[in-house]
Each structure stands twice: as C-alpha cells, then as structure tokens.
Amino acid sequence: MALIVKKFGGTSVGSIERIEAVADLVIRSKQQGHQVVVVLSAMSGETNRLVSLAKQIDDRPSARELDVLLTTGEQVSIALLAMAIIKRGHSAVSLLADQIAIRTDNMFGKARIEHIDVERLKQELEHNRITIIAGFQGRDSEGNLTTLGRGGTDTSAVEIAAAISADECQIYTDVDGVYTTDPRVEPRAQRMSQVTFEEMLELASLGAKVLQIRAVEAAGRHNMPLRVLSTFNPDSGTLISYEEPEVTCKTVSGIAYQKDESLLIIRQVPEIPSSLAKILTLLAEYDIEIDMISQINHQAGKIDYALTVHSSEYPQAFDVLTTNRDDLQAASIEGNAEVVKISAVGVGMKSHSGTAGVFFQALAAENIQALLVSTSEIKISVLVEERYLELAVRALHGAFGLENVE
Amino acid sequence: MALIVKKFGGTSVGSIERIEAVADLVIRSKQQGHQVVVVLSAMSGETNRLVSLAKQIDDRPSARELDVLLTTGEQVSIALLAMAIIKRGHSAVSLLADQIAIRTDNMFGKARIEHIDVERLKQELEHNRITIIAGFQGRDSEGNLTTLGRGGTDTSAVEIAAAISADECQIYTDVDGVYTTDPRVEPRAQRMSQVTFEEMLELASLGAKVLQIRAVEAAGRHNMPLRVLSTFNPDSGTLISYEEPEVTCKTVSGIAYQKDESLLIIRQVPEIPSSLAKILTLLAEYDIEIDMISQINHQAGKIDYALTVHSSEYPQAFDVLTTNRDDLQAASIEGNAEVVKISAVGVGMKSHSGTAGVFFQALAAENIQALLVSTSEIKISVLVEERYLELAVRALHGAFGLENVE
Numbered sequence: 091m092a093l094i095v096k097k098f099g100g101t102s103v104g105s106i107e108r109i110e111a112v113a114d115l116v117i118r119s120k121q122q123g124h125q126v127v128v129v130l131s132a133m134s135g136e137t138n139r140l141v142s143l144a145k146q147i148d149d150r151p152s153a154r155e156l157d158v159l160l161t162t163g164e165q166v167s168i169a170l171l172a173m174a175i176i177k178r179g180h181s182a183v184s185l186l187a188d189q190i191a192i193r194t195d196n197m198f199g200k201a202r203i204e205h206i207d208v209e210r211l212k213q214e215l216e217h218n219r220i221t222i223i224a225g226f227q228g229r230d231s232e233g234n235l236t237t238l239g240r241g242g243t244d245t246s247a248v249e250i251a252a253a254i255s256a257d258e259c260q261i262y263t264d265v266d267g268v269y270t271t272d273p274r275v276e277p278r279a280q281r282m283s284q285v286t287f288e289e290m291l292e293l294a295s296l297g298a299k300v301l302q303i304r305a306v307e308a309a310g311r312h313n314m315p316l317r318v319l320s321t322f323n324p325d326s327g328t329l330i331s332y333e334e335p336e337v338t339c340k341t342v343s344g345i346a347y348q349k350d351e352s353l354l355i356i357r358q359v360p361e362i363p364s365s366l367a368k369i370l371t372l373l374a375e376y377d378i379e380i381d382m383i384s385q386i387n388h389q390a391g392k393i394d395y396a397l398t399v400h401s402s403e404y405p406q407a408f409d410v411l412t413t414n415r416d417d418l419q420a421a422s423i424e425g426n427a428e429v430v431k432i433s434a435v436g437v438g439m440k441s442h443s444g445t446a447g448v449f450f451q452a453l454a455a456e457n458i459q460a461l462l463v464s465t466s467e468i469k470i471s472v473l474v475e476e477r478y479l480e481l482a483v484r485a486l487h488g489a490f491g492l493e494n495v496e
Numbered sequence: 497m498a499l500i501v502k503k504f505g506g507t508s509v510g511s512i513e514r515i516e517a518v519a520d521l522v523i524r525s526k527q528q529g530h531q532v533v534v535v536l537s538a539m540s541g542e543t544n545r546l547v548s549l550a551k552q553i554d555d556r557p558s559a560r561e562l563d564v565l566l567t568t569g570e571q572v573s574i575a576l577l578a579m580a581i582i583k584r585g586h587s588a589v590s591l592l593a594d595q596i597a598i599r600t601d602n603m604f605g606k607a608r609i610e611h612i613d614v615e616r617l618k619q620e621l622e623h624n625r626i627t628i629i630a631g632f633q634g635r636d637s638e639g640n641l642t643t644l645g646r647g648g649t650d651t652s653a654v655e656i657a658a659a660i661s662a663d664e665c666q667i668y669t670d671v672d673g674v675y676t677t678d679p680r681v682e683p684r685a686q687r688m689s690q691v692t693f694e695e696m697l698e699l700a701s702l703g704a705k706v707l708q709i710r711a712v713e714a715a716g717r718h719n720m721p722l723r724v725l726s727t728f729n730p731d732s733g734t735l736i737s738y739e740e741p742e743v744t745c746k747t748v749s750g751i752a753y754q755k756d757e758s759l760l761i762i763r764q765v766p767e768i769p770s771s772l773a774k775i776l777t778l779l780a781e782y783d784i785e786i787d788m789i790s791q792i793n794h795q796a797g798k799i800d801y802a803l804t805v806h807s808s809e810y811p812q813a814f815d816v817l818t819t820n821r822d823d824l825q826a827a828s829i830e831g832n833a834e835v836v837k838i839s840a841v842g843v844g845m846k847s848h849s850g851t852a853g854v855f856f857q858a859l860a861a862e863n864i865q866a867l868l869v870s871t872s873e874i875k876i877s878v879l880v881e882e883r884y885l886e887l888a889v890r891a892l893h894g895a896f897g898l899e900n901v902e
Contacts, residue, residue, distance in 0.1 A: 106552045106553060109553070110553065143512065143572070143576060144575075144576065147515070147576060147579045147580045148579050148580070151582075152578060154589070155578040155582065155590055156575070156579070158575035159571070159572060159575035161571070165565070165568045166546070166549070166565060166568050168564065169550075169562070169564035169565035170550065170561075172558060172561040172564070173550055173554050173557045173561045174553045174554070176554070176558045176561065177554040177557075184561055184564050188594060188639075189639050235592075
C-alpha cells in the first residue's frame with residue numbers, strides 16, 4: 091500500500107465525461123489498496139472565461155480580487171469529482187486551501203506556499219476517504235485568497251505530497267510522459283522512462299512544457315518522486331527522481347527548444363565593467379527579464395553585448411535600449427525576433443567530455459550558424475535562426491542517438 | 497451618515513454592464529457620506545448552470561459537495577463588483593463567509609446562520625472600504641461550506657445588518673417595492689411606502705415574492721428596518737419595519753394570492769379526536785406539508801375534513817389518502833387542483849371589526865363561492881376556484897379602497 095498524490099490538469103477534468111473517467115481512475119487506484127489524495131485544476135477553459143470577465147471590467151484588475159475570482163475554478167472541479175466518486179459508492183471529500191491551511195505569502199497571482207497543515211488531511215485519510223484538494227490556491231496570513239500563478243496546481247500537488255510524505259506524486263496530463271524531444275518536430279522522439287530532477291529542470295525551462303518548473307524545483311527540494319502520465323492512456327509514464335537511470339550510456343537525455351526568445355545586440359560600448367551593469371539595470375527598471383547573455387570583444391576598448399529576452403518583451407526592450415543608446419555610449423542597437431533557442435540536456439555530460447564537439451559538429455554538418463551559445467554543467471544551448479528549428483532539433487536528436495532510447 | 501447594508505440579487509448583477517451599474521449606485525451612496533456594506537447573489541443563471549453540472553453527474557448529488565459547488569457563484573460576483581469599484585478609484589474589498597466567520601449549522605443546502613464575527617467587517621469599514629460580502633453561504637463548526645438555500649442572500653444581508661447594527665438593510669430587486677396586489681392582475685395596484693413586518697410576513701408567504709420569508713422573519717426578530725427598492729430605478733421603495741404607517745385609515749394593506757395550492761376533502765370520518773391526528777400523521781410520513789385546514793360536522797358522529805397542500809405534492813397526497821381510505825374510515829376522498837388562495841392582509845384589522853363583512857360581501861357581489869376559509873389576527877384567506885382569481889383580487893382590492901393608497 092502506498093500513499094499517492096494524483097494531480098489532474100484542466101484537460102483531464104474538461105468535461106463531465108472526463109471528470110467521470112478521472113473518478114474511475116482514482117477509484118481503481120484505491121481498490122489496488124492505495125491511499126489517494128487528488129489535486130485538481132479548473133476545468134479547461136474556465137480560467138480563461140473568468141479572466142475574460144475580469145478584463146471586461148478592468149484591463150488590469152485588482153490582483154487580490156482576481157485571485158478571489160480565479161479560485162472558484164478549482165472549487166467547481168473538486169466538488170464535481172467528489173460527487174462523481176460518491177455517486178460510485180466510495181467515500182470522498184473536497185477541501186479548499188483554507189480547510190487544510192495552505193498558507194502562502196501575499197503575492198497575489200504568483201504566491202508561494204509557505205506551510206501546509208496536514209492534520210485535517212491525515213484525519214480524512216484515516217477515515218479512508220478519497221481526499222480532493224483544490225490546486226493553484228492558498229491563503230495568506232490574513233486569510234486573503236491567493237493563487238500560485240498559471241500551472242500552479244503542479245506545485246500544489248508536490249507541496250501537498252511532501253507535507254504528507256507521500257510515496258509518489260503523479261502528474262496526469264494529456265501527454266504520456268517526457269520525450270527526448272518534441273515528437274511534432276522529430277517523429278522518432280522516444281519517451282524517457284526515467285529522468286533526473288536536474289535534467290527535467292533544464293528541459294522544462296527550455297520549453298518541454300510538460301511540467302511547471304516551480305513544481306520540479308519543489309519536488310527536487312523535497313526529494314519527492316514525480317511521475318508524469320497520461321490521463322487518457324495511463325501506463326508507467328516518466329519517473330522524475332534523483333536516481334540516474336541504471337543503464338545510462340547516454341550523455342544527452344533530450345533536445346529542447348524555446349521559440350519565444352528574441353535577440354538584442356548592443357554594439358561597441360566602452361569596455362568597462364559598468365557598461366553591462368548599466369544595460370541590465372536599465373532593462374530591470376522595465377521588468378524585462380534576460381535569459382542568455384554573451385559578449386564579444388572585437389576591437390580595442392570596445393565590446394559587443396548580445397542577450398535574449400522573452401519575445402513578448404522584445405519590442406519594449408528594443409525601444410528602451412534605442413532611446414538610451416547615447417547614455418549607453420553604444421554605436422548601434424540591433425535586434426532579431428526570428429530566433430529560437432535549442433538545447434541538449436543530460437546529466438551524462440558531467441562525466442563525458444566531447445559532448446560539445448558532437449553538438450557543434452552536428453550543427454555544422456547542416457550548415458547551421460549559432461548566434462549565441464550558453465552552457466551549464468548539464469546543458470548546451472544555442473540560439474539559431476528560427477527557420478533552422480526542425481533541422482537543428484533532428485540533427486542533434488540523431489547525433490546523440492536518442493531515437494534508440496530503450 | 498448612516499451604516500447601510502445593500503443586497504443585490506442575481507438579476508441586478510446578471511451581466512458585466514449591470515455589475516458596473518451596481519458599482520456606480522454603491523459609490524453614489526458612499527459619496528453621500530454613508531458607510532456601505534454590499535451583499536451579493538450569484539449572477540442570474542449561474543446557480544442553475546452549476547446545479548445542472550451536478551445533476552449530470554448525480555441526480556441527487558452529495559449535499560456537502562453541492563454546497564462547495566454552488567458557493568462559487570457568489571464568489572464570482574463579489575470579485576467582479578470589487579474590481580469595478582476599484583477601477584473607479586474607490587477602495588473595496590470582497591469577503592467570503594469564512595473571512596467574516598459566518599457560522600451556520602451543518603444542514604447543507606438549507607443551513608441557518610448561528611453567529612457572525614464582525615471584527616474584520618468593522619476593521620474594513622474603519623479603513624473606509626466598501627465591503628462586499630458573498631451572500632447565501634456560511635461555514636459550519638468544522639469549516640465545511642454551507643448554503644442557506646435559494647433566496648438565502650436576503651437572509652445573509654439581514655443577519656449581517658443586524659450583526660453590525662446597521663441603520664437599514666436595503667434589498668435591491670427588479671421591482672420597485674411591495675404593492676397592494678399583483679399589478680399584472682389589478683393594474684390599479686399601488687406601491688406601499690411602508691408596511692409592517694407582520695403584514696410583510698403574511699404577504700410574502702402568500703405569494704408576494706419580493707422577499708424571502710426567512711429574511712423578513714430575521715429582520716423582524718432583530719428589529720432591522722428593511723427597504724425593498726429597484727436596482728434599475730432606485731427611489732424610496734417600500735420600507736418594512738415595526739412602525740405602522742402614521743396616517744393609517746386602511747384596515748387592509750394588500751391583497752395576495754397563491755396559485756399552487758390544491759384542495760383535498762376527506763368525507764365522513766368518525767367524529768373522534770384521533771381522526772384528524774391519523775390524517776396528519778399519515779401525510780407527515782410522506783413529508784407532505786399542509787397549509788389551510790378546516791372541518792365541517794354535517795351529520796351525527798361524522799365529520800368532513802378539508803385541507804390544502806402544495807400543488808406539487810397533491811398527486812402523492814391524493815394517492816396516500818385514497819390508499820388508506822379504509823384505515824381512516826372515510827366515505828370518500830375528493831380533490832381539486834384548480835383552486836387558488838386569496839388573502840387580505842393588514843394590521844388595521846386588529847382594531848377594525850367588520851373587515852370580514854366587507855371581504856365576503858365583495859365576493860358575494862361577484863357570486864364567488866369560498867371553498868375554504870382561514871383567518872388570523874391580520875389576515876383573512878379564502879380558497880376559491882382558480883377561474884375567479886382575477887375577479888376576486890380586483891373585487892377585494894376595490895372593496896378595501898387600495899387603489900387610493902397615498
């Protein structure tokens with residue numbers, strides 16, 4: 091008998107039929123002898139519907155009141171699932187954030203969980219009830235409703251699993267696991283049976299949108315095994331844990347890509363430490379986040395900086411830099427929104443030299459020029475022109491032998 | 497400066513436009529120097545939408561979970577109204593039942609308010625914020641969500657008004673007050689500027705569906721002046737209080753009618769005390785409620801009982817009595833669903849004799865036969881054939897001079 095937390099996303103509870111399918115799935119797990127805690131998102135489309143109501147009133151609605159509005163979405167799902175399980179003759183109870191004291195900070199719209207009081211939850215499990223908890227939400231120290239931001243239900247599930255020392259936290263979604271790359275780009279992509287937290291963090295932040303990155307971080311911090319599975323075709327999925335796959339001859343586990351990056355180049359600023367500081371401070375004033383960053387010293391006393399920002403912030407970033415070109419003492423500001431970041435990720439890199447060689451040879455063989463490079467212990471990323479996306483992903487997937495993952 | 501609780505029903509917050517109109521109305525009241533607490537229902541149609549989701553899962557959904565589901569309706573309204581007020585530059589905060597500790601018993605779907613902790617509410621008012629509270633909901637002693645039943649938002653408003661010693665509780669609805677009778681039946685019906693709690697209780701229970709009867713009871717118990725006004729055309733409306741109108745020369749304030757009553761007659765049962773007890777116990781076993789009741793002793797040792805039940809329970813009541821006719825020692829069971837109850841209500845009756853005379857003369861002049869009669873201190877009710885409804889209402893409205901209310 092295991093204690094399992096199961097999280098279902100919006101698509102998995104998107105209609106009455108799907109909620110009933112989830113009820114059946116949860117009951118099967120219970121009948122196999124497990125204790126089951128369920129964490130739910132809002133029905134798909136519901137959060138958007140609510141946001142659109144708010145936007146009709148105010149383009150920038152009060153953050154506190156937006157959270158009051160949005161938390162109703164999960165409340166609807168948990169009540170309906172509880173009804174469906176009870177209808178099938180099993181004992182179930184739905185619980186809101188305040189009923190198990192999910193305490194967060196007071197950052198409305200992007201709150202972080204600080205504490206969960208598991209007493210009530212443990213009582214319900216002792217009474218042998220299937221316990222269904224509203225994800226995505228919490229209460230601050232003054233009792234105000236908060237939300238954890240989009241995708242926050244993954245985080246709720248992990249934090250709840252950690253608080254009750256669950257054996258596993260299972261994230262049900264509309265894909266059946268984590269793949270070596272996007273199967274829409276490379277049909278030979280393989281599902282990984284296992285991946286480490288570190289790898290998953292790099293894969294998630296790079297665009298493998300299976301799991302919310304904060305949830306993976308939280309799972310890693312609590313050492314809580316995470317499993318990604320499909321609601322519609324449940325099998326073993328992909329397990330994410332600290333353990334490295336037993337037979338690991340791969341240096342690279344997967345190839346990720348991120349489309350919504352844009353490139354900015356600030357040409358020929360004075361080669362003094364304050365130059366970069368000035369650029370970053372300026373962008374920070376406008377809340378523009380920077381991802382990749384690199385520099386080329388190409389003539390005496392002058393330096394070029396290249397950096398990437400999220401595409402949604404690219405027009406503003408370009409404006410800000412252009413307006414302040416004189417102050418930055420830059421010769422020119424250049425930009426390119428038609429770029430994509432491609433990354434190879436794998437814990438195997440740590441112990442294998444030559445990974446970078448294989449990486450750049452594969453790109454070179456296709457005549458793909460890297461515009462920017464960034465590396466970490468378990469990741470190599472390059473920025474390339476967007477038209478090379480599919481070609482580069484397939485070349486790298488092949489070069490690292492990922493179509494043959496067991 | 498007064499402390500006012502304003503309650504808006506589903507139609508008043510039925511769309512974004514209407515929510516914005518309510519925001520303007522509330523702000524105007526604030527600008528006149530009042531402290532304002534707002535209590536809201538769910539947007540019209542929302543509660544029905546949620547109930548229909550639940551019914552798709554289970555015809556008789558878990559009562560606890562149905563309350564978890566339904567309370568989301570008011571949560572949506574309060575968040576949207578708070579946003580609209582904040583957008584207009586005023587300070588507002590929405591609060592759920594648990595945030596001002598609206599404590600109820602644990603009768604899911606029809607809970608009663610036991611206690612309200614007004615500390616938080618008073619704090620918000622001291623900070624000069626317009627405070628917007630979700631009606632219809634509470635929490636039981638274990639923190640479970642409860643609802644007060646359909647129309648319960650009126651009750652929430654009255655109980656909150658009483659808890660904070662408000663000067664007045666204003667119920668905004670889609671009619672502009674309480675009328676001397678239904679204007680659809682008698683176009684000469686007049687709006688009353690004032691009516692007493694006792695009169696309103698009789699009028700409400702008899703079908704003047706402006707206010708929920710439990711809310712009127714609660715207002716009377718707390719001596720909280722209630723005012724009914726129109727959201728769409730706000731003027732002074734009708735004030736309901738203990739004070740009798742100053743210049744009251746009327747014995748009767750209004751004529752009410754109730755269509756969904758049905759008549760049952762149990763003929764010639766033994767004239768012993770246990771006969772009626774037997775009939776009532778039998779109907780109670782099937783949860784059938786009785787409204788009017790009367791008896792005619794028309795031959796030695798035998799008695800006829802006539803009683804009315806709600807039309808929705810009439811077929812079952814008729815079946816139950818017919819099946820048990822032998823046991824009741826009744827000669828026959830007769831029934832008539834084509835009847836209507838018409839009542840004249842007025843505190844003036846207490847001090848005026850002759851009211852009944854005027855009442856029955858008016859009916860006699862139209863040749864309308866009463867099938868059943870029932871009276872109280874401030875009310876005379878008759879059951880008549882349904883086809884006489886309009887004629888009887890107009891005859892009584894005229895006989896008591898109600899078209900001339902100031």
